[in-house]
Amino acid sequence: MAFPALTFVAVFSLYPAMDSFLLSLYSDFPGPERSFVGFGHYAELLHDPVAHQAFIVTLGFVLLSTTLELLMGTGIALVVHERFRGRGWVRAAVLIPWAIPTVVASQMWRFLLNDQYGAINAILFGDRVNAYVPWLADPWTAFGAVVLADVWKTSSFTGLLVLAGLQVIPEETYDAARVDGATAWQRFRHVTLPLLKPALLTALLFRTIDAFRVFDLVFVMTQGGPGDATQVIQFYGYKTLFTEGRVGYGTTISVTVFVAMAILSLFYVRTVGSKVLQREPA
Amino acid sequence: MNGFHAVFSIASSSPLRRLSPWAVGLFAASLLSNVPFAHCRDFGTARGSSPTLVSSPVTLHFVTWKADHPRVWDEAIQRFEQVHPHIHIKREIAPHSSTAYHDLLTQKLRNRDGSLDLFFMDVIWPAEFATAGWALPLDDYFLPSEREKFLPATIASGMYRHHIYGVPSRIDGGMLYYRKALLEKYGFSPPSTWHELVHQAQAILEGERTTNPLLRGYSGQFKQYEGLVCDMLEFVGSHNGSFLTDDGRRSNLTAPESLQAVQFVREQIIQRLATPAALTYQESESLAVFLQGNAVFHRNWPYAWGLANDPQYSKIVGKVGVTTLPRFSEGKSTAALGGWLYGISAYSRHPAEAWTFIEFMASPEMQKHFAVHASLAPSRLALYADPEVLHANPQYKDLLSVFQTAQPRPRTPVYPIVSHVLQRYFSRVLAFPETDIREEAQEADRKINRFLALLRDL
Amino acid sequence: MIHRPVLLGGILLAVLGSLCPFLWFVLTSFKSQIQVEAIPPTWWPDGSLVFYASALFEHRLLHYVRNSVTVAGGTTVIALVVATPAAYALARLRLPGKTWILGGLLCVAMFPPIVIAGPVWQILERLGGLNTHWGLVLPYVSLTLPLAVWILTTFFHELPVELEEAARIDGCTTWQALYKIMLPLAAPGLFTAAILTFIYAWNEFFFALLILTNPERQTLPVGIALFQGEFIMPWGEIAAASVIATLPLIILVLLFQRGIIDGLSSGAVKK
């Protein structure tokens, strides 16, 4: 029954990935033909300062954005889990950022952060136009802006996953904690949080995977600038592969990213996933 | 040259011989989809030798971008189809950023897409396209007698190693726009040197501080992207510097002329006149500053003239002047050469018809059409004396010299790599004011030299 | 559970934070060209519909919307049709290696799109799938399958095996048991998988750009991205187009927000 699905995955994902891996073993230039260089490109990657910087920028982005998204997402989930009038509308409102195409959302943030006619400056400084900040011009604020856009776009998705986790916590558990005299914070800290762990970990996994692959945001907002401050590894891989045409080295970068993520997620599947899935149905 | 072709084309049977037998099967399977259709290659080599009958209808696929004046282009193509009813032009629209367009187009070419006939080439691509074997050499079509009628810089940009690959559709060159009325108010005439520009801008900023606190001295393109290379070329070039040595074999960024020019941009232009906001500007953002009346000087391409005088976009209609870019006292004014060339895909099945189209679009009549209706500066010299063209674009008269001397960016098959290194270098030194320019330049030199060295054996 | 004032503050923050940035875009879409780039920005638009007219008629936005609906809808349907039996089999299989199959599927979801873009392009060229909607749907299905299978598997897992056995004894074949009994029960899970798939396909840019170069076939994100001219940044048109492009999804989310959330909390089916 799984055959059609596996066929799809094999043809359009696995085979291309294998193909790419093979390409990463061949030289880019020069010579009369593409020669086999084994793991030469991988060695080159180890000594490429631009790649190192891109990797650090990416790691920073992943850590910062996933942390913030988990925090915001949990906050959102806690709020929309409560019962109040108009909750449906609030839930829908919160989901809107997630439904906006990334390309559009990044253009929007570029527009909002504009140094002259951007809304952010108008809100912060009003008419004092010479106080307006060119957010995307400074390496640090530009990096922050990319993180901000990502957090805005995907916190609601995280919130959705956390909300799902919240909903399977039985009310009784809270009642028990109340009877035991726990304050609201203590209930959150000692009851909600531990029980949310699987949901939080799932959210963390999906977000980490996505954050590692961040591309559209940087492509639209900063093109990696200024001074490579927002150059993430996928964008570097893209530039190498598509713009510079260095097929071998470009795929090497992407394959490396993939391997890093695969190790991460297999680790996850072993620890968390197996618990979720191997529990036999009653 | 053929060697480099193979570098870029993914398909090549030779790696198989170097793999152990068990790996061959695996690789052969993966190769199935890489091997181009045999007939594609046939068409590629048999180009021109078997002219297609005139009567049989042909559809040409033309990869282009969405033009700023779509109706002008629609009309041009309609006219062509009227004159040549058996040829139908099918446009494929790619993004209109040079880099994104390049990436999409090269993806198709790398895969030897046989359904692709015509494309635009940015002036920086012919070396890359020629080496990779993607662009059809046009020597037999685009005869020297015809080439003479074009601006020499545009022809040079289409040449690589004695073959011509592109027909200039127009010319672009960097130029200095300025606030005519404002300069007159302070008794200045347009600056001829950069230091003069700084001096004038500062005097005007001082005087206008109360009336327009937003006013900046200079607005240019300093975002980390291809445009940054153009802007910096103009500064470095007008200080007698260059990106590569004259023989094109080594990077020349650590030459004192070059270092000083970069330092001037960092200290005088960015920090004093343009503000770091310019580090986020491409053409449209920098132009917006100018059109809102918030910049004294503005560097841009010829198209800006039309917009600056269009009340729908501009607050400074009629108060704008344009001139050649300034120079350093010991150098000469340098304008980066831009523009787009028509090219034919080496894998096209209809090169003859494709040429018919290019010939038509690059004809004096059509270039005039674009100049008059879309402010695109013609690549044909004669049109700069044409009354209709000059009536629509009076500024051309004074700017012909800019176009005639426009400076190309490095001409090398690895230009995209060189450009990335340059972008990173310039963006870093401008965005991080504490960096040591020389150190950064050395680092960039090293990287560029490494890739140039790889090409030397070709 | 949360104190009232804290809750109200939270609601306000969440709603404002989510909506305000987009509202600015909405306001922008009703401005006039000169207002868009005014310094300092003006808050209230003139109420001009120029950008909408331009987006709809000059840039033919609706035709991109139609293409996107076709592609996203097709992707969703096929992905679900393919993912459901796979997930069902995985959830019911007694194989010890099934965690690894699921892990493997998750891995596939992690391939950076730029790695597989080239080979996918070549496969589609051979199949004649370039510049066709199905040519885009195929890789989309493959890319969304892992997530869909993952969600559905955990969902089927929650459904009691007894039900399926009851159906078998009542005379159902395996397939009948799947679509008459299990599918209706897994509806929330199916719905979640559907909306995630749909939104993915609706938003995807990279493959769409690569595979669809014929303007007749291009999807919304590509269409909007191509609004940009050579040197002009048409903020107003982009804003107007984004508003129109986002509307269907907002309606979808509003209608089904309950379904999405129930679907994600897969314990929804009481045993």
Add this chain to the structure above:
Amino acid sequence: MAGLELQHIEKTFGRTRVLHDVSFEVDDGKFIVLLGPSGCGKSTLLRIIAGLEPQTRGSVSFGGQCVDDVPPPDRDVAMVFQHYALYPHLTVRENLAFGLKMRREPKPVIEARIAETAALLEIHDLLDRKPKELSGGQQQRVAMGRAIVRKPKLFLFDEPLSNLDARLRASMRVELKKLHQRLGTTMVYVTHDQSEAMTLGHAIVVMNHGKIQQIGRPEQIYHEPANPFVAGFIGNPPMNLFEGSYRLDQRQLEFLVGDLTFGFPFQAHELIGADTGTATLGVRPEDVTFGPQGPGHVAITGTIDLVENLGNDSIVHMMVKGESLMARTSFGFRQHAGESITIYVKNFHLFINDNRIPLPSP
């Protein structure tokens, strides 16, 4: 003719063997109960009969016809599941109709059958509700109805009453019995509850560790348990079992446990291989009186540990020379913990090598 016949059924999951050579027959129209502790393989056996699980070896026949290759939908059996397995998205009516629809019965037939079943089970008021709107007992009835409505050759019950409270369970037990009398269809019923087994079954198959321990009528199982397992499993409170040794001489069989010795006149020496060995002696708590001593009764004296008052009778826990023993008394027992007491055993069960040794009344 046999309604159901199992021949040498064996089942392994991976390396674990859960059923060992299980064979038995059920006559047409009989009610047979598979009884055993959880994990003894009885549910697996039921699923093999239903066809939900393939057996590793052996064969299953219905009415003399081998059904090994017949998939569950075509075996014409109905099954009631422990958790009812009602289709949550269908109404009660649709739940009842589902199996008939699958078999393409004509509409009028379906309606008539539903009406008939609803009347039988008194569930006509529930027909348009969804399962989650029903109480546990109602769901149970519907589950039963879904099986009945099909009029199958064979009913299979998988601990159908285990999720009900004690009172409901007792009344459903009675109803089930009546139902069987009315329908007269063969039924196989899995349970771990011996009182259900006793009340319902014509015959009981006691299972443990995947093996059949004993097959017999309820009273047979109770009075003549085939081995210590059955002896200990059946009966409430369970039979007192003493592990000890035996000595056989010409005249009698002696059983020794601790300081106690019991002697039985015994003739059938050929039943026991050796003259000495280990043995298990069993005494049912209800086979004990507190006096007066009847003919053949054996007197045992000990100390009362605890008295459990159950209302109409009491269970006395006592210690006899270091061995603990339970005895059931009638209402009105007045002695207290710590007091000395003498009881009279009416009947013993002796097992040597796990086999029952028939003892003549002492």
